[in-house]
Amino acid sequence: MTNNVKILSTETISPFWHKLHRITYEHINKRNEKETMTREVYDRGNGAGILLYNKEKKTVVLTKQFRMPSFINGNASGMLVEVCAGQLDQDSPEDCIRRETEEETGYKIKDVTKVYEAYMSPGSVSEILYLFIGAYTKEMKQGEGGGVDHGEEIDVLEISFDEAMRMMEAGEIKDAKTIMLLQYAWIKRIFE
Template sequence: MSIADRVRVHSVETLSDNHYTLRRATFDFRRNDGRWQRQVRESFDRGDAAAILLFDPDRRTVVLVRQFRFPAFSNGHDALLLEVPAGMLDAAAPAARIRTEVEEETGFRVSGVEPVFQAFSSPGAVTERVHCFVGRYRPADRHGPGGGHAAEGEDIEVLEPSIEDALAMLRDGGIRDSKTIMLLQHAALHLFPGAVATPGK
């Protein structure tokens, strides 16, 4: 259901446009009781992104990457972050972009990618929408070392845990990235029915 008739935008001011864009919007919003309320909100626009969980149903493995994320580190996460491969769309179609990104990060070249859901990463402050995919892979699909682009500061390690070990890392706090948590939960429900975290992992 459209809510366009409940929002009247008065002004949008750009506060910062260095690498991403920070804006302040002033608008009126019609509340559920019919009253109009003036509000001011800041939003961070970094564009939309795509993410993928590669899975091998025969070996019961998934592909994760491990890398340094300064914002997480600055918020007390004193470890490299475990994630699914992902990247900004940069005006490309989501399916095309994720194929390129997964090969750059992991070395795996996949053709069949299936969209499973879209999610706003932090809708109270960030405009980003993440297009989430799954894709089957086999060991023979790896055509390069991956690792990302060193010139862009990427230093990516590729892991192939079992789905059980990945779920154990999720349960024990070893995985803190939201898109990765959602895609692993999807895998447990739909790709590896009955999968449970390995005890003691």
């Protein structure tokens, strides 16, 4: 189908924090007819996320922070429990997640394993998220974490894997990347 798509125009609707574009394109549909469509696409760049785990202690490190979109969509506190994540900027996914891990959690990790590449909301967001797992030990703790960007107020949570799974099943963890990585850890039995 990609050979049957022609972008006719791209209009930047919002150039602020990230870019919101209105794209008009034409394509050949399944009935072999030419259609013109318009869609809005939010371009926030690509990102990476990681589930930090300690096999011996059977714990994971998660973060908790305020998320405005969740607040305006009914999450009364606006707080979400998530894996550590951030935008690639100019880094590779691996370098990004090492940087974000140290900034957000205080852990300086070296070895990361990529487990997924996923579009989180492909109907409107262009972002690909690179998802990793990585082992941590208390010796890797180099700082407090909590974030370095303006407005970041991140709580670092070290909890048992069983508690994280309970929170996910109870709907206390609602972030898709976190759910995917916790389920990956369970399916791959990384704590056994």
